[in-house]
Amino acid sequence: MKKITLNCLTLVFISLLATRTTLAQDLLFKIPLSKQVQSSTQIIEGKVIHQASFWDVNHQNIYTSNTIEVYKVFKGQSLATVEIITPGGTVGLQSEVVTPSLQLSKNDVGLFMLHNSSISLDENRTSTQAQFSPYASVQGFYKYNIDDDIAANPLNATQGITSSLYPKITGLTHSNYTNVKAFDIDEENRLNNSVNTSRGSAYINDFSPTTVTGGTKTTITINGAGFGTAGVVGFRDANYGGEDDMGSPVYYNCLPTEVVSWSSTQIVVEVPSRAGTGDIKVIPTAGGGSASVSSQTLTVTYSEINLTYDPGTGDEMFMTQHINKNGNGGYIWQMQTDFDANTAAKESFIRAFDTWVCETGINWEIGTTTTTDVIADDDINIIRFDNGAELPDGVLGRCTSRFGGCSSGGNLHFYVKELDIVFNDVFTGDLSVLSWEYGPDTATGYEVDFQSVAVHELGHGHQLAHVINSGQIMHYSLANGQNSRALSGDDIDAGNDVQSRSVTTPVCGFGLMTNSTCSTLKVNDAVLAENISVYPNPAKDKLNIKNNTNMTLNKVIVYDVTGKLILKLDMSQNNRLSSFDVSNLQSGMYFLNISTDTASITKKFVIE
Numbered sequence: 001m002k003k004i005t006l007n008c009l010t011l012v013f014i015s016l017l018a019t020r021t022t023l024a025q026d027l028l029f030k031i032p033l034s035k036q037v038q039s040s041t042q043i044i045e046g047k048v049i050h051q052a053s054f055w056d057v058n059h060q061n062i063y064t065s066n067t068i069e070v071y072k073v074f075k076g077q078s079l080a081t082v083e084i085i086t087p088g089g090t091v092g093l094q095s096e097v098v099t100p101s102l103q104l105s106k107n108d109v110g111l112f113m114l115h116n117s118s119i120s121l122d123e124n125r126t127s128t129q130a131q132f133s134p135y136a137s138v139q140g141f142y143k144y145n146i147d148d149d150i151a152a153n154p155l156n157a158t159q160g161i162t163s164s165l166y167p168k169i170t171g172l173t174h175s176n177y178t179n180v181k182a183f184d185i186d187e188e189n190r191l192n193n194s195v196n197t198s199r200g201s202a203y204i205n206d207f208s209p210t211t212v213t214g215g216t217k218t219t220i221t222i223n224g225a226g227f228g229t230a231g232v233v234g235f236r237d238a239n240y241g242g243e244d245d246m247g248s249p250v251y252y253n254c255l256p257t258e259v260v261s262w263s264s265t266q267i268v269v270e271v272p273s274r275a276g277t278g279d280i281k282v283i284p285t286a287g288g289g290s291a292s293v294s295s296q297t298l299t300v301t302y303s304e305i306n307l308t309y310d311p312g313t314g315d316e317m318f319m320t321q322h323i324n325k326n327g328n329g330g331y332i333w334q335m336q337t338d339f340d341a342n343t344a345a346k347e348s349f350i351r352a353f354d355t356w357v358c359e360t361g362i363n364w365e366i367g368t369t370t371t372t373d374v375i376a377d378d379d380i381n382i383i384r385f386d387n388g389a390e391l392p393d394g395v396l397g398r399c400t401s402r403f404g405g406c407s408s409g410g411n412l413h414f415y416v417k418e419l420d421i422v423f424n425d426v427f428t429g430d431l432s433v434l435s436w437e438y439g440p441d442t443a444t445g446y447e448v449d450f451q452s453v454a455v456h457e458l459g460h461g462h463q464l465a466h467v468i469n470s471g472q473i474m475h476y477s478l479a480n481g482q483n484s485r486a487l488s489g490d491d492i493d494a495g496n497d498v499q500s501r502s503v504t505t506p507v508c509g510f511g512l513m514t515n516s517t518c519s520t521l522k523v524n525d526a527v528l529a530e531n532i533s534v535y536p537n538p539a540k541d542k543l544n545i546k547n548n549t550n551m552t553l554n555k556v557i558v559y560d561v562t563g564k565l566i567l568k569l570d571m572s573q574n575n576r577l578s579s580f581d582v583s584n585l586q587s588g589m590y591f592l593n594i595s596t597d598t599a600s601i602t603k604k605f606v607i608e
Contacts, residue, residue, distance in 0.1 A: 028100060030155045031136045031394045037172040039393065040135045042076035042114040044068065045183070048104050049081075053089025057120040060376035061400075062096045064089035065121070066104050067129070068112065071183035074169045076114075078178050083131045085117045093405035094377075095307045095414065098398060099460045102134045102141055103239075105253070111142040111151055111165065137392040138239075146185065147291070148248050157244035161185045202226035202282055202289040210296060214238070214303030215273030215319065215465055216497065219260055222267040222280070228288020230262055233269045236278030238303060238466035241476050243278075249293075251281050257316045264288065271298075273306040273317065276468035276476075302474065302494035303465040307403055307414060320403055320463050322362065322502035322513045323415045329514030330363025331419065334370040336384035343559050344438035344591040344602050345423075345450060349383060351439065352454035352485070356462055359487050360495030361515035362502075375420045377402055385425040396424040397453060399460040406508035413507045419461040423453075438591070440529045440601055442483045452484040459491065463498045528599040534592060538606040541583040545569075547576050551596040558582075559591045566590065582607060 037043065050067035066084045073079070087098040114132035134140030142151040144161060151158050151165050158165040162185050170176055207222040214235075222233070234251030236242035243249050252274040260268040267282065277300050283291045306317040326332045333353075340346055356362055372380050373387065375398075391398060402418040436450045443449035452473075459474050466476040472488045487495075502513040531548040547553055556569040569580050585607045592603040 028138065028155065028394055029396065031139050033156065033168060034172055035393075036113045036135060036139065037075070037169060039115065040075060040113040040140075041116055042082070042112075042130075042132055043074040043169065043173070044070050044076070044079075044082065044112050044114070045072040045074070045110070045177075046070045046082075046112065047109045048106050051104070051106060053091050054121045055091055057122060058376075059122075060374070060378070061087065062089045062091055062094065062377075063087055063119055063121065064104075065131075070180045073178040073180060074111075075173050075175075077130065078180060079130055080180060081129055082114070083117075083129045084112060084114065085119050085121070085131055085133050087400075090307060090309050093407075093412075093414075095309065095403040095405065096377075097305055097307055097401045097403075099305075099401075099457075100138055100239075100395060100398065102138045104141070108141075108143060109146070110144045111169070113140040113142075133392075135392070136394040139394050143250075144185070145244075145248065145250070149185070150244060150246065150248050152240070152244035152246075152248075152250060154240050155245065157246045157248070159246055159248075202228070202284050202292040204280070204282055204292045204294040204296075207280065207294060207296060207298070211299045211301060212271045213494075213497070214271045214275040214300045214467075215306045215317070216271075216304055217319065218271050219268050220271060220280075220298070222269070222282060222294075223265065224282070224292065225265055226284070226289035226292070227262065227264050227267055227282060228284035228286050229264070230286040231267075231282060231284040231288060232256070233259070233267060234281035234283060235272060235275035235298070235300075236280075236468065238274050238276030238300070238468050238476055242276045242468045249278070249281075253283070255315050255317060270317075271300065273303055273465045275300050275303065276466065278468065300467060301469075301490045302472075302497075303467055304494065304498060305401065305460065305463045305465045309405075309412065309414075318405075318412060318414050320401075320414050320416055321498060321505065321507060322463075323417075323507060324363075324511035324513055325417065326365070328363075328365070329511075330365065330516065331381055331416075332365050332367040333381040333383055333419070334367050334372075336373050336382055337369050337371055338373070339384050339423075340369045342385075343557075343593050344604075345436070347593075347600070347602050348438040348451045349454050352451050352458055355455050355485065355487060356458055356495060357516050359492050360462070360499050362462060362495065362499055363513050363516040365516075375400055375422055377418065379418060381419045383421050384423075386422050387425075391422065391424050396448075397457055398422050399457045401461065401463065404508065408508070415507045415510060416463065421454075421457050421461065423450075435589075438602065438604070441604055444481050446480050448480050449478075449483045449485070452478055452482070455485055455487075459495075462495050464491070464494050528594070528596065529601045532594055532601065532603065534603045534605055538608045539582055540608050541581065543580050543582045543605060545578050545580070545592075545594070547578075551599065553594060553596055555593075555595045557593045558585075559593065560588070 046068040048066050049069045053064045064086050068082050087101040088096045113135040115135045117131040117133040139153045142153050144151050151161050203224045205224040207220050212218045232253040234253050237250045237252035240250040254272050258270040279294045281293045308315050400420040403414045404417040405414040437443035437447035438450045455473050464474050467474050469475050473491045533546045535544050558566045587607050589606050
């Protein structure tokens with residue numbers, strides 16, 4: 001039986017007196033640089049020069065091999081090129097998007113923290129290069145912003161690549177780096193500034209519309225001068241929150257295939273899936289001036305997941321939709337038996353689940369439990385805890401969307417064929433005690449609200465991407481002690497947009513999804529939660545349950561934090577106020593499942 005334990009979590013960016021810190025809502029926590037260096041077997045500076053996706057040897061998951069041209073080696077072997085294996089990718093008409101995971105782009109330059117890859121790719125593929133995986137997932141890549149001289153991952157940034165980052169790394173490895181290929185950041189800065197000065201500046205006069213959605217093929221028109229004949233448009237990267245932790249902007253560049261038209265005075269470009277609210281940046285690459293940043297703000301109300309596909313003419317982004325997968329208008333999810341046995345986690349997840357089902361009508365059902373305990377392309381939409389160190393350090397949960405595709409009328413179409421969600425079963429670290437708050441009580445202090453996280457991860461399953469708006473479920477970050485369980489109007493609009501095409505547009509010969517009736521969320525649950533009190537809490541010898549409703553309590557069960565049933569309480573006595581002997585329980589946290597014929601809730605209590 002897996003369990004959530006109250007271990008410590010290393011969060012070096014807070015002081016010992018702090019009571020709140022920011023966790024990425026995709027269940028990331030910050031891994032300090034010292035631990036990254038210690039845990040990495042290979043640390044390199046380099047550039048992504050090639051990408052290709054492959055199945056693993058057991059045909060369970062798709063991965064992308066990123067070939068890196070090595071500039072410097074700070075730790076490990078002196079190699080000219082290496083392969084970095086990242087989750088997700090596209091093989092033929094089969095695709096996977098894994099959130100969170102490191103998603104690199106061609107020509108990305110930066111510092112890579114790596115460890116030996118344990119992933120065996122398809123036996124039909126041969127490679128002579130050393131293969132690694134990023135240590136701590138997205139935190140294993142410090143992307144270089146050469147113009148501002150900053151290296152940043154989503155949770156950490158360093159100003160001064162050569163003046164600060166290099167010395168930090170060599171100070172921790174106790175050795176100097178090895179130059180493999182000429183690449184000098186200071187020289188790059190000097191050359192960029194020299195070129196920019198000599199060729200003048202591009203200028204963004206305005207753009208329209210100023211309020212858009214991302215990943216929906218929506219376009220904006222940018223007017224100005226000095227754009228040249230080609231280039232890219234940078235949007236604030238929603239996966240980074242639009243800026244690093246030093247407040248410097250972080251941009252995600254559109255793909256060339258997302259540029260509809262480009263002239264020296266006007267650009268028409270599709271708003272990509274990773275675009276967030278903020279300014280935009282035009283970067284001419286042929287015949288234009290230096291980069292220009294807009295004075296206007298682009299507001300991205302919501303964004304949808306796109307998958308990347310290369311049909312031979314360059315990467316393209318495709319929208320997705322749901323289908324009638326189960327013959328009953330939608331999809332059936334299954335809880336792995338260990339997850340199902342943790343009553344508090346199960347009920348928290350169901351509340352999150354019903355949030356989407358009832359608000360957008362997505363046709364999801366929870367079926368029978370399964371003993372299957374892996375994330376794999378196996379036609380099981382699984383909900384589970386991980387095993388051991390299955391999830392990378394720093395990652396506490398992950399959603400995998402799997403897609404199938406077809407070609408029709410010369411066009412490609414993709415649909416969701418399977419969804420998997422896995423949660424980390426433990427917190428680890430050194431400074432701050434964190435624990436899951438399963439609810440219905442709200443999270444406080446160092447508690448992480450499980451329901452808030454589950455709603456967000458299910459949003460990814462609904463095919464929604466990140467936004468930069470703290471009032472939305474799909475906002476990129478969540479703090480411990482913060483509760484974000486209710487969908488905003490923009491969250492609902494996003495879900496409805498995906499749902500609309502899923503119930504109206506047939507794809508690849510499958511039947512249409514049908515709208516779900518909101519049958520699993522009971523009003524009585526909320527009434528029961530608001531009118532049941534458990535005291536004293538913490539308790540020593542006696543625990544009281546007061547029922548202020550007209551409903552009859554017929555079952556009260558106590559579970560420990562692992563989900564193990566500890567005892568059943570007899571409700572044959574006074575159904576309005578009952579007192580129970582708990583003196584035989586060991587000190588610790590417990591969960592009290594209280595149910596009537598029409599409702600069920602879980603309360604948390606502590607034995608001193």
